[in-house]
Amino acid sequence: MDADTLHITLANTSYKPILAQIFQRYHIPYTLLQDSRSSIIPHRFSALFSYYLKSDTDSLRNVLDCGVFHIEQLQKLKDYLDVFSCDIKEPFDHLQGITEQGHILDTVELTKLQKLEEDAEQVRRQVKELTDPLTQPDSLPALIQTVSTYVRESIAQDGSDTNILLHIETMLKELYPYINKKEDITFFLYFLDDISQSSAPSQRKGVIVSDLRQAPFCREHQFLLGCTQKDYPAFQTKKGIFDENYHAFISTYPTMEQRYQFYLEQISAQLYAAPHIYVSYPLGTYEGKGMEAALEIEEFVRKLLHDPKAKSSPYPLYGSYEPVSTNITLSPAMAEALFVRDGNIHGSISALERYVKCPFSYFLRYGLSLREPMKVGFPDSYAGTLSHYLLETFTEEYGKEYTRVAEEKIEEILMKEITVMQDVFPSLEKKLENVAQRILTSMTQTLSLLDEYEQHSLLSPYQSEKEFHYQIPLNEKVNLALKGYIDRIDTSDEFLCILDYKSSAKTLSQTNVFAALQLQLLTYAIVCSKEFQKRVLGAFYVSLKNENIPYTAGKLSRRKPVTHMPSSKEEYEEVRYKSHRLNGWVMDHEIQALDDNGTHIVGVTQNKEGAVKARKLYELSSIERYFTQMYQLIGNRILNGDIRCMPMEEACMFCSYYEICRFKGIYAEKTQLVEVEDDIYQQAKGSDEDA
Template sequence: MLDFSSLPMGATLLAPAHLHPLIRQKLLQTTHGLLGLRLYTLNGYLSAQSLEDAPSEASILFAYRERIKQLSSSLHIYQEAALTSVFLKECMQCLDDLKIWQIPLSVLNEQEEAHAERKTILTALYPIETQGDLIVKAIREIAHKDAHMVYIYDAFFTPQQQQLVNLLVRQGATLLQDEEIPHERKFYHAVNKRQEIEGCAQYILRHEMKAEDVAITLADTSYIPILEQIFNRYHIPYTNLVASAASSIIVKRAHMLLNYYLQPTQEHLLACLDCGIFHEETLSSLLQYLQIYQKDFFQPFDHLQTLSTTSHILNETDVAKLKEIEERAEIARQHIAEQLRPLMHPASYEEMLLTVLKLLKNSLGNDMQQSAVLQDVMNVINEVYPYIKEKDDITFLLQLLADITVHSTIHQLQGVSVTSLKQGSCTRKHHFLLGATQNQYPAFMAKRGIFDEHYYETLPYPSMEHRYQLHLKQLRKLLNRSQHLYISYPLGTYEGKSLEAALEIEQMFDERAKPYPLQEMYEKADIALTITSQTAHALFVRNQQIKGSISSIERYVKCPFSYFLRYGLGIREPMKLGFADSYMGTLSHYLLETLTKQQGKAYTSVCETTLTALIDKEIDALQEVFSDMRTRLQILRIRIESSMIQTLRRLASFEEHSHFQPWQQEREFQYEIPVTSDVTLALHGFIDRLDVYDDILCILDYKSSAKTLSETKVFAAMQLQLLTYSIVMAKLEQKEIMGAYYLSLKNENIPHPAGKLSRRKPVTYTPIEKADLQDAIIKTHRIHGWTMYPNVSLLDDEGTHVSGVRCNKDQLIKTSKLYDLHSIERWFTSIYQQLAKRMLDGDIVIEPSEDACLYCDFHAICRFHGMPFERKAMVETDDSLYRKGEDEDA
C-alpha cells in the first residue's frame, strides 16, 4: 500500500471505506499519525460539502408513495406495481442518474404506453429531493473551490465516482496511484471452491509468505465462511474486509410485532413469543400450550384444571403434564397479555408504534450492536411517521424495515487482507484472486428491472459498452499492482455442475490453467464411544441389577448411544405435544382388552351399542382435554368404530376355529438373568394377551400394523419380545407354549378384481366370488409368529388363520416350522448376557441399525450421518432350533 507519511498537515484523504482501517494503521506508524488529517469516502466528502442533511431513503420512498397514490387512477400498466418498495427504489435510482448526469425529463421516451407511464411517474416524483440533488449541489460547490489539499487513493471507481475524481483533479486534487509493476502471473484451477481455498492456504505456507504481504480478492463472496474455516485450521492470520450485512433479530422482532398488530392470529402470536421479545420464566410452557390449543390469548387458560372424566388413552402422567403446562402457561400469559394489550387496542398509530419500540427496547440485553440497530429502527419510524395514516402504510413500513441490517465491524487488523471484487484490494506483494469463473468475473452490473439497459439506451447516459470498458480498466488497475498475481477458479460446484474460467481472465494468459498444487490427507473419523466400567456400573446398575424392559434392550441393540442417553444419562424425549396419532392405536388396544375381559371368547360378537358406548366414553374424555379438536375427534370416533367393527368380524373367524380361550390381559411379569457374580439383568414388562387351552398357553401381542418374526432379526437381538414372553410364561405358569404371535389390528387394503383372465387357449374368464374375497381377507390378516407345540390344530383347525400353518393333502393341520423353546431359551440367555456385559464394559458406540435414526429424538445430539450398520447373529444356532414333529410331519 502507498506510503501516506508524506501527506501534509490539514490534508483530506479520500479512500474506500473498507480500506480506512488499513490506512489508519499505516498512518499510526508515522510520526504525526492521524493528527491534522481528515479521512473520507468519496460520498462522505460530497456530504461534507453540502450544508443540508441528505433525506433518508425511507422518507423518500414514503413521499414517493404519497405522490403515486394521487396518480394511481390514471395509471394502467403500473397501477399495482407502482406502490411497491421495489418499484419505487428503481424510480429513485433512475431519478438520481437523471439528476447527476443532468439529463432533462424532456428527453424521456413516451412513444409507447409503458414509456409514457414511466415518464409520467418520474415527472411526478422528480421534485422530491433525493441524494442525487445533494450530490449535484455538492459538485457545484466543489467546482468553485481549490482542492490542492485533497488526496485521492486510486481505488476502484464507478462511472459516477470517476466523474467526481476527474473534477477534483481538475481543481487541484492529487491522485495517489500505485505504479504498475512487472509481475509474475500464475493461473490455477481446483476441483471445487473448498479445494481452491485449501490450495491457496497451502501455497501461502509452502512458499513461506508473510501474511502481511498477502491480499486475497474474492470474486464470489460465498467463499468467506469456507475461507475463515480453512485459514483458522491452518493458523493463517487474516482480516475480513468484505462489507457484510446480516439480518438483525431486532428487525425480525419489529416485523413480528407489526404483523401481529395487522393480523392478530395465533400463528403471528407464536412468532412474537418465539423470537425473544419476552423473557418470562414460564415462556416455554406458554409456547407448548399454544401449540396444542387454539385459545383467546386475552382470556384465562384454565380448562384442564376442572377435568371431570378420566381416560384410558391418556395416562395420568400425560394429563398431569398438560395441567402443569397450563398452570405455567397462565402465569406467562398474564404478564405478556398486559404488555401486548396496548398493541392490540391502541388509541392511535403513535401509541401502537411507541408500544412496539418499548417492547423492542425491553428485549435488548447488553448487545451494543443490536442497540445501534434499534436506533436505526427508531429513526426510520420517526422519519416516516407523518406519512402513516392507515394500516396499509404499516405494511409498507415493514418492507422498509427489512432493509435495516447489522454491518460487521473489524476489531483487529492482522495478516492477510480479504476483500471482494466489487471493493477492490489493497496493494501487497502477493495478490490472490479466487473464484474467477464466468459467473463471477468481471462482475459488471448492467441496468435491470423497469429501467433496464434498453431504457437507458434512449438517454444521453454513458453506454453499457463505455461502462463495461471502464469497469475492466478499473479491475486491470487493481490486478497489476502486485509483484505476484495468482488467479484461480473451481472446475465445478459441489453438486457436480461444471464451471469455466472467465474469458477476460483466460485472455490474460498464454497457457491454460494448471491444477492447484494441493496436498491432501484424510483420516478416518473414529466414532467409537466408550465409558469406563466404573461409570457404566454407576449409570446402569441399581441394587446389583440392570433394570429395564425388553424394548429398552432392543433399543441398545439398535443404537447403544441412544440407550446411553435415555437410560444412562436419563435424558427424556420431549413430550409429544397435541393429539398424537398413536392414541388411535392405544384406543384399539384398550377396546380389545376391555371386550375380552368382559365377554371372553364372545368378544367378537359384541353388539354395536356396547362398542359405541366404550368408544364414546374415551372420545368424550379426549374431547374434554383437547377441547379445540371437536371436529377431528368426531371424525376419529366414526373411523375407529368402523375399523373396530371390521377387526372384530375378521377375528370372529379366527376365534371360531381356535380352541383357546382369552385368559389374561396386560399380564405383568418380572424375569432375572444372571450376568456376573454380583449383577443380574432384571426384565419387566406387560404381555397384551394370554389365551389358554387346558395346560397350553398362546401369547398374542397387539400391533398397529402387520409385523413378522424373522429368524435373522431374532438372533441379532432385534426382535426379543415375543420369545422372551414365551420363555417367561413357560417358567411362571408351568405350561406348554403353543406359540407367540403378532396380531395386527390394522385392516389392510384388499385388491378386489372382477375376475381372472387366462390367455391360454382356450381363453377363459373366471369371475371372483364373494368366498374368494373372504379367503383373501383371511389370508392377508393372518397372525404371524413362531409355533412351538405340535398340535397346532388346537389354535387353527382350518389352517388358514396362522401364518406358516396349512392343511396338507392328508387333511392334517401342520406348521412348516416347529420351534424348540428350550433351545431358544439357552440362546436367549446368552444374548441377554452378552448385551448386559457390553453395557457393563461401557460400550456406547454410535452404530445405529437401519431405521434406528428415523424416529430418534437424540439424532440432533449424535449427528450421525453415515450408513446404517448391519446387525449379525449374536449366537450360532443349529438344528436344535426346530422341534421334531410327529410321524406325519415332513
Template sequence: MQIIKGMHLNKKLNELVDHLQGPAYIITENTEYVEDLFLNKYSCLFDIEILTLKQYIDKILISHRQFARHIYSQADLVFMMRHILSSHTFYTIQFSSNPYEMIQELISTLKKIHRNNMILDQSFNDNLLNKKCEDLYAIDSLITGGYWTIEEMVEDLIDDTLKTPLYILSDDYPHIASQELFKKIDHYVPVTLLEMTETDEILNDYEESIIHHLFDNSDVHKVAQGRVITGGHPMQECMKIACDIKSRIVNEQLQYEDFMIITNQASYLDYLTVCFDDLNIPATLSQNEACHYNSDYRKMSRSLSECNGHTFKEIIQYLQTQDISSSMIKTLDAYQCDDEISPEEFDLFLQCIIPGKRETNKTGVIVTSLEKGLTATQKHIYLMGINETFLPVEIKDRGFLMEEDYKQFDPHPLLLDEQLQAHYKRIIQILLNPYLSFTFSYSKKNMAANELIPSILMSRLSDIFKLEHGNPSLNLLKNSLYLNQSRIDEDPVNRLIDHYKMTSNQPEFIKDTDKLGRGVSISRLETYNKCPFSYYIKYGLKITEKKEDTLQSSELGSLCHYLMETCLEDESLIDKEAKHYIEENLKEKYDDHPMNQYFIDNLIEDMKMTIKIIQKQLKMGGYVPVSKEKEISGQIGDVPFSGIIDRVDEFGNYVRIVDYKSSKKEIDLNLAMQGFNIQMLVYLDMLCKQENKNRAGMLYFNMKKRMLSRDSSYALGEEEVLKEYRMEGYMVDDGSTNSVKGLGASPELVAPVKVKKSGEYANSAKVISPDELDQIMEYVEQHISELYKKIHDGLIPIHPTLMEGAQPASDFKVYPCNYCPYKSVCLFDVFENENRMISKDMYKKLKGDDKNA
C-alpha cells in the first residue's frame, strides 16, 4: 500500500484533487468535506466517487448478490445478551434486576474485540483476565445470525472482481479490522492511505505552531487573530454564541451557512437548539427524540404498572392490546419468548431498544462534532466548551476490560495514550481548516453551579492567537418569560413563581423537630454542616439510596475491620476468622458468585500482609494496643455523644487512637476548626478526659491502599514498604517529645513525623501542641453547639458548603453537592441559592502564619 503522510490534511487532499485521475473511490467518513474540495475544481465528478466505508462495502455485497448479510442491531444485541446472561452462569459476570448498564458495557467490549481482531481463546498469566476472556468467548459463541462489524461482513468477498483503486483517509478508520481489510483489498487493486503522521512539510508560522507546538510547552509567538467568549454557565455560553452569530449576520451581511459551531458536549446541542429557536436561526442541529418522548413508549410505560405478566411473551401480548402503533407492535413481535422478566425490568428493556428519532436540517448554521468538524470552504468557526476534562476530553480507563488487560493482547485496540494522541490530531485538523475567523468559548460554572476551569488547550490558544474578548448583548433573546419578568398573564403559575422568588427556593423550618431524627452523632453533625437540607432528607424523612444486590465496598470494609479486630495478634487466624465472617454475613454473595469470591479471596490475602505491617509498626515502638472496637461516650459542651474507636494504643500515660479506613483519609485541621473532619479529635478528647490520660495522637490506617499495592510492595525493601504503609494524621507533642518517642527510632516510618538530626521536627511533620489542640477543640465545641441548636430549631436551608478557592469537581469534603444523592430533590438554583463559604486559611491564622494566609 502507498501511504501519503503529513499532518496537514487539507493540503494533502488539495494535492490529490489536482493530480488524481479516475476511476477511483475515495473512502472517508467526511464525504461532504471531500466532495466540496473536488467540486471547487470540477463542475461534476464522473469517475471519482466519494463513499463511506459502509457504502463501499454495500457495493461489494451487491456485486456478489449477498443481500441477507446484516450487522447486529443494538436492540437485538441487548435482547440476546439479556437472554444469555439470565440463562447461563459466568465466572466474572452476575445477572441482576437491572443488568442493562452491564449489558451495554459487554456489547461495547465485544464490538471493540471484533473491530480489532482480538483473540479471546488464548491463555494469559493473569487468572482474572483468563476468566473474563472465557466468559466473553462463551457469550460471543452464543450470539449468532449476523455480524459485529462491516469488515467481517465482507472479508470473504474480497477477490479479483474488485477493479477500482481506493484512496482512504485512514484516520477515519483506526480499528485493526479496517486496516487488515485495506491490506487484503490492496492485493487486488491499488490502495493509497492518507495518514495524519508527522513528516517533512513546508509550513508557515501558523501551521508550524498548531502542528508542532499546540500540545507542548515551547515558547511560541502570536501568529493569528482570534476571539474568545466566556459564559457564566453552558446555557449562557450558548446564548452568547447565538446572539453573536445573529449580530454578525446583521452587521457584516453574512449568511447562516458561513458559520460553523464545533462542540463535543451533547448538552450544548440542546442548549443551542433552545437559543437558536428563540432567535429564529436555522441550524443543522439533529433533533434527537429520546425514548421517553416517544408516544408509544409513554403509553407502554404507563400501562406496565397494571401488567401481571412475568415473561417476555406475556408482557408483549399485553402491550400489543394497548393503543400503540402498528410498527411498534411489529417491533415487539421479534422479542416474544418465554424468558422471565418483571414489568419493571421490561420498562428498562424498552428504554434500551426504542431508538430515538433523528431529523437533521440541511441548511443553516453548521453545528457539528470534533470528528465531523471539517469544512472545505472557509467559515467563521466557533470552538465551544474548552473546559478542563471536556476539551481536550478526559479519556478514562474503565470498562469490562481495562488498559492493562488490553496490553496483553496482540493485536490490541488503541491504548489510552494513543487515543489521546488521536484526539489531539482531531483538534489540530480543526485548527488547520481554512477559516475566516476563529472564536473560542468556555464556561466558568456548570449548570449545577460547580466551578469549571478553562482547559490547558485554552491557555495554549491564548499563546498562539491574539485574542479579542467578545461580549455580545443578550437583548436579542425574545423570551416571553424573560421580557415579562417571569410572569405569564392570567395564569395560576404566577402564584407559584411569586412564592418561589419570595422564598428563594428555600424550604420552611421544621416545627416538629422530632422529624429531624432523634439523637446525634459526629457523622450526622458533619452531614448537617455540609448541607442542612440533605440532613433533613436523610435523617428527617429517612430517604436513603436504593441498595444494590451486588457486593458493596462497605461490606468489604466491614470484613477488613472484623479481621483487624480478631487477628491483630495472630495473622495465622485470618483464614479461619474470614471463613467464619463470610458464613455469617456474606454467604449468599460469596457461594454462588465466582467474581465475588475472587475479590474477597484476594482481599483476605491482602489483609495478611496488612496485619504483618501493623505488627511491625507496633514492634518498632512502645505503643501497645489496649482496646479494639472501644465504645466511647461523653459530652462536648452540652451535647452528648457516643461512638466506637477502632483501636486504642497506650505508651505510659500517653494515648493514641487509630481508625481503620478503606480509602485514603487525612485529618485536615483547617476543616476541623469549621466543623468538618472532627470525629478523631472528639473521640481523643473524650477518651483522655474520662481516663485522665495524655493525648498522644490520632491516626488513620488506610487499608485499601495496601490491597491495591500488594504485589509491588513485596518487591520493595522493608523501609520502603513501611513508608508505603505509614499511618496519616497528627501526633500531639508537649515539647518533651515523649509521645513521639513511643513511635520508635524511625517515627517517619509509622506516622507523618520526620525528625531532623538536630532533634527538631521537619517542616512537613504533622505534630501539634496540646495548647493548639485545646484551641482547635474550642472551635470544634463552638461549632457542635451551634449545629446542635440549629437542628433543634428546625432549620433546614439549601445551603451547601464550599471552601474558598476550592475546585468542587475534585473535592467532596468542601462541596457535598458533587456526590449528593438528593440533588434532584433540592434542585439547587444558581440564581436563587448560595453556597456557605468557609475559609481555607483558618488554621494558618491560628498558628500566626498570616504571611502565607
C-alpha cells in the first residue's frame, strides 16, 4: 500500500505516540492531524505557585526537578535533601562540627557527607535567593510577575516552546482581576494541569492520522483502530454540576438520545469513507485484561455480511515469536581495557557472583564504574553490619568468653554507633532508637545461643574480619586477584573452622555452589587451608536472626482419661537451639572437636556409641580444583568481553540499574559451571541434596 492512500482514525488517541514511533522507525511518511503534547512549561508555573502555597520539602523538590532553575551543581542540593530532608531556609552546616566517627559511619563516609553538605550549601544560598520572593512576595501581582520571569528565563536557557508560555501569560492576565487572595491561586493551578501543547501540521504528507472527532479524509484505505467497547463510540454524557439531569429540564435542548443518535451518525461516516475499510480492536490490555469489540462495530459488520455484495474478511496477521538477542559482547581488547589493571582482574567474590547472576550488571558496575545511589539514612544492611561489628569487638576483646558479655556492655558499644548516626541524621533520631533496641534484643538472644555452641566446641575465636588475597591465573598475562574479608576463624592447636555471620538462616547448597552462586564460604576455607597449617573442620553460616519457630503448645492423649501435656521449657529450648544450628559443609571426620554431642551443626549427629559423625564429609582439595576451574571460566568470560544481558531470576529484584537496562526478557536458568564427580566427598556416598 502506498502511504498516500491511507487514512488512520484512532478511537483511542493514546495510540498516537506509538504510531508515530513506528512510522519514524520504518521511515514511512505520516501526518498527525492534531498533535497534542504535554509541555514542561505549565508544570513549571504549577511547581512555583505550589511552592508559594506550601513551602515544604516536597514542593521544593518539584521546583528543583521541573528545570526552572539552571544552577550549577543543583543535583548536590537534591542529593542532600534526599539524605537529610531539611529546610532550605536554615544553613546546611550540622555535619561540619561532627568529629566523632563510628564504625558504620567512619571517616570516609563522614567526609563524603561533609563534602556533599558543603556543595549543597552553596547551591542552597542561590536557591534561597530565588525562592524568597516566592515564599514572601510583596504582593500577589509581584508573585505572578516573579513566577512569569523565572519561567521565561528558563525558556531562554533551554529553548522550550514559547507558544504555551504566551498562552499561560494571557490566561494569567485574564484571570488577574479575580486573583485577590492566596487561595485563588489554587483555582488557577487547576487550569494549568489541563494545558497541553497542541499543534496542527503546516503541510500534509503520507499516512493521515486523525481521531474520531475529525472528518474522514476520503482515501483508498481507511483504518479504524481501537474500536473497543470502552473507546467506540465513546459518546460523552454531560457530567458535573450541569449534568444530564440538569439538561433534561431544558425543554429546547436536544435529549440525550437525540444527541447520541446524531453523534453516531457523524462518526459512522468513518465507516463509509473509503472503498476499503479495516476495523480493529485489541483483545486485551497489556495487563492481560480482556477487551471486546464495540457493539456498534459488531452491528456494522453484521449488516455488511447480510449484504451479498459486501465482502468482509479478517485481516491476516502474522505472529512472530523470534527471541530478541541479548548477547552483547565487547572486543577482548575493550574488555581488557575495562576490567584488567596491572595484569589482574581485581575484585571481590561477590563481584564475581554478580557476574554469574547478570554479566551486564557486572559490566555497568565494574566496567563503566556506574555508582549505585547513595544509601540514605539507616538502610537495613546497616543493622547487619552493626551486628557483625559487635561480634567482632566482643570476640577480639574476650576470646571464647565473648558470649558472656553483659547487656550493659552491648548497649554501650551499640549506642556509641547509634549516637554518631543520630548526630549525622537528626531527623532519624526516633527510628534509630528503635533500631538500637531491636539490635540489642536480637544480639542478647544470639549470644545466648552461641554460648551453648561454645561450650561444646574445643576451638576458640582466633581472627575476625580477616583480610585475604587469593590469586588464580587465567592465562600467561592475566590473573584473577580476589580480595575479601572472612568474618571469623576459630582455631585450636590442630584444627580450624570458618564462620560466616548471616542476617538470616542460610544453607550451603551444592547446586548453588557449583553454579558459582555461593562461592564465598568455601573460598574462605581454601584460602585458610593454605595460610594456616591446620586441618579444616568445615565452613559454616551462623544466623544472627531469631528465627520463627513452629512450636506445639503441648500433646493431647486421647486415651481415657483424656489428658493434655503442655510442652516444657526444655523442649522449647531444644527446638530453638535446633533451628539455630550452624549450617555448612563438614570437611574432617573429627568434627566432634567442634560439636562434641552432635547437636550444633546441621547434618552432624551422635550415634548410640557416642561417636559424632557428619552425614556428608567433603574433600577440600577436590573443591579447590573445581573452584579453580570455575574461577578460570568466569575470568575468561570476562576477558572475552561477554557482558550479555541475561540475568538469573531474582538478579533484577534489588538491582539499581533497572532503569538503564529495562530488562523484560526471559530469565537465564541456573547452570552448573563444572561437572562434579563423587570426589567432592571424602567417602563417596554423595547425593545431590543440600547439606
